[in-house]
Amino acid sequence: MNIPEPDTTRPPCPFEKRFPSQLVRDDVFFMSLAYNQAIDAWRRDEVPIGAVIEIGGEVFAAAHNTVESAKDPTAHAEILAITQAAGKLGAWRLEGATVYVTKEPCPMCSGAMLMSRVKRVCFAVPDPKMGCLGGATNLNELPRVNHHVELTGGGVLENECREMLQAFFRLKRKEPDI
Numbered sequence: 334m335n336i337p338e339p340d341t342t343r344p345p346c347p348f349e350k351r352f353p354s355q356l357v358r359d360d361v362f363f364m365s366l367a368y369n370q371a372i373d374a375w376r377r378d379e380v381p382i383g384a385v386i387e388i389g390g391e392v393f394a395a396a397h398n399t400v401e402s403a404k405d406p407t408a409h410a411e412i413l414a415i416t417q418a419a420g421k422l423g424a425w426r427l428e429g430a431t432v433y434v435t436k437e438p439c440p441m442c443s444g445a446m447l448m449s450r451v452k453r454v455c456f457a458v459p460d461p462k463m464g465c466l467g468g469a470t471n472l473n474e475l476p477r478v479n480h481h482v483e484l485t486g487g488g489v490l491e492n493e494c495r496e497m498l499q500a501f502f503r504l505k506r507k508e509p510d511i
C-alpha cells in the first residue's frame with residue numbers, strides 16, 4: 334500500500350473536527366458539520382469557511398470554500414451548498430431549508446439565499462466588512478422584496494469559527510477579515 338508523503342511545506346490545520354451527537358439535531362449540531370467543512374477547507378489551503386443545508390432535520394448539502402483550487406471567485410461554501418441542495422431536491426426553491434455557515438454571507442451569497450428562497454440562515458461569525466445579512470448591510474431588509482429569511486446571526490459556535498478564521502489569516506500573515 335502506498336502511503337502518500339505528508340505535505341511538510343505548510344503546517345497542518347491545528348483544529349480538530351467536532352463529533353456532535355446525532356440524536357440532538359439543533360443549531361449546534363448542524364453548525365458543527367459546517368465547522369468540519371471549514372477544517373476540510375483549511376486542509377486544502379482554502380480560507381476555512383464551511384456551509385451545511387438542512388431540510389426536515391436532514392443534511393441536504395455540505396460544502397466548503399474552493400475559490401483557490403477551483404480558481405473560481407464564485408466557489409464560496411454557500412453557493413456550492415445551495416447548488417448541491419437544489420440538485421438533490423430537483424427544485425431551485427429551497428423551501429423549508431436552513432443554511433448553516435461559519436461566517437456571515439458576502440453580497441453574492443446573501444443574494445443567493447434570497448434567490449433560493451431558503452427559510453432560514455444561521456451564521457456563526459458576523460462580518461462587518463463584507464457581511465450582507467446585518468454586518469456591513471442587510472439585503473434581507475430590501476423594502477420591495479417579498480421573501481425574507483429568518484436570521485440567527487452570531488452566537489452558534491461563534492468563538493470556535495472566529496478562532497479558526499483568525500488563526501488561518503495569522504498563518505498567511507494577512508489582515509484578518511473578521
Ligand code: ZN
Nearest residue numbers: 409439441442
Ligand atoms: Zn460568499
